[in-house]
Amino acid sequence: MAAAALKNRIENLIAMAQLLERVDANPTIVGAEQYRHLVSTVTGLLAEDGMPDDALRAVMRACPASAVLYENMHYDRSGLSQSPLDAAVASEIAAAELIAGLRARPH
Secondary structure, X not given: OOHHHHHHHHHHHHHXXXXXXXXXHOHHHOOHXXXXXXXXXXXXHHHOOOOOHXXXXXXXXXXXXXXXXXXXXXXXXXXXXXXXXXXXXXXXXXXXXXXHXXXXXXX
């Protein structure tokens, strides 16, 4: 693949991943259909053959919403490999504490 074409594909992925981050931060700026189209576009870019692994990793580090999409695309092979373990454990503990607190309340 020509270097210019690869550079263009990487730039497109970066731009769409950044847009997805902005939309995820403020979901009221687009409608549901626009959001689905954006997710489909980012998913397609993430799935393209020949995308360098280092470029994918950089995008996923910078754009968590794209990392979640990538993780969902490859869940059958890699599970929740993109999710930070500390955050997952912390949310599990918080959920358990909330449930325990709600159960302890008098009815």
